[in-house]
Amino acid sequence: MKLLHVIVALNADGAERMLQRLIESHIEDPRFRHVVCSLTTTGKVGEELAARGIDVHSLGMKSPLGFPRALWRLVKLIREVRPDIIQTWMYHADFLGGLAGRIAAHKRIVWGVRTTDVKSGGSRVTVLLRKICAWLSYYVPQTIVCAAEASRRAHVSVGYDASRMMVVPNGFDVARLCATPEQRSAIREQCGFDERTVVVGILGRFHPVKDHQNFVRAAGMLAARHPDVRFMLVGRDLDASNRELADWIAQTGFASRFVLLGERRDVPACLSAMDVFCLSSRTEGFPNVVGEAMAMALPCIVTDVGDAAMLVANTGVVVEKENSDALAAGLARVVDMKPDERIRLGQMAKARIHAEFTMMRARERFEDIYLRLVEEK
Known part of the structure; x- marks a missing residue:
């Protein structure tokens, strides 16, 4: 099964590290192949993933003005990679990745939302994107994964399709969380x-x-x-x-x-x-x-x-x-x-x-989503 992950950036922040842990948990599992696309730059996490043999792409988008070019490049990438599932991480990637997926005639799309501060958080662009995504949530993604129950409740309150939302708490690679x-x-x-x-x-x-x-x-x-x-x-x-x-x-x-x-x-x-x-x-x-x-x-x-x-x-x-x-x-x-x-x-x-909250538990929850989507006609 091939998965294309679309994310805003690949810096060493929470969502990026969770994506990294998920991908690395499948390194030895031949059932899953992951491809990663950053809307902006490769970043530290992208470099670390590439060093482990993961196919990492960056679109170099620097501002909203770069949206048309990034959209075209992402559509082209989807057609080249031909993923079984497109998984997007956070608003900008949900919007751009979802739109590109639909243009490329791809229907197995999984969105990801993480924030809880939907009333006051974010720039004007983010607030606008959240409103657009709330409307699109009824048509574009098959599943919307929330990192927290608080995120799920918050997004339902601003119009997201509750029937498509589910919570997958982050998992931790506890073997790495140790020191002498x-x-x-x-x-x-x-x-x-x-x-x-x-x-x-x-x-x-x-x-x-x-x-x-x-x-x-x-x-x-x-x-x-x-x-x-x-x-x-x-x-x-x-x-x-x-x-x-x-x-x-x-x-x-x-x-x-x-x-x-x-x-x-x-x-x-x-x-x-x-x-x-x-x-x-x-x-x-x-x-x-x-x-x-x-x-x-x-x-x-x-x-x-x-x-x-x-x-x-x-x-x-x-x-x-x-x-x-x-x-x-x-x-x-x-x-x-x-x-x-x-x-x-x-x-x-x-x-x-x-x-x-181990990575194993989170991986199992994501795998259940992937297998369900692939099995559905």
Whole structure:
């Protein structure tokens, strides 16, 4: 079975990493062959997939003005690849991939939606595309896969065809989510932490939806009361060159307590260097980064966005979004625990991921969709 995946970009973000994990889970399975098409550039994930022998294409679209050329090139690619199924990831790819599929006389199309903030999130182009996709959802895709139950509810509320929607939670490659004690010690030493330091970490690109300002404010409140706590920020643009972030940190009065590591390839090692993980987002679908932290046995404090509360369940703390006081209080609840209590909470989190959210479980759910569509006439 040949699948053509169409996605906006192939950077190291949540949807892209989920696509990568899905494809790599089939590397040794001769039943499935995956081809990937990025509407923009190849990106880090595209390079990694290509290195493993996956056929990766990029259309080089830089703005909406490039839509006609990208559409024509995608139609041509579909006719060349002749996939059994076209699977698209997020609005721009849903629209362009769905339209190209129909022009190429292809009917087995699977859309993918992830966001939950459908009332206020996104640019004007994204909002317009969402409205168009809501109308097209009754005609173009055979199935619409939602990464979170919260995403499904949100899109039904803005007009998507509920009968075509189903939820496939992200799956995690738990075998890769591990690190050695030596890796933990090396990063902590690099950051100037000793074993008595309680490290609160956050991981993800610098973007308004991630609400890093909320995290920094809460961290400042926590720092005032807990002299042994330090804060580690990992992700794209979370580095010393980010003046806006630096200003927020300076305003806390505890700038020396923050360590900015920027984008890293050794994510499991960075997570292992933390003692507590925080998600401060103002919107999410299914927060991959929380699942990764849980798989690394970290107790998590999350804002109540998307499926974050469902994911952590009784293994972490859930607080109101965009409320720094609440986030600081949630962090304090876990920081104030005895070390063995934090470890026990983290082990509960790890057990939950291994029981419910492995890549194997997600792969099986996608395979059920693929086989059903191929068998249907």
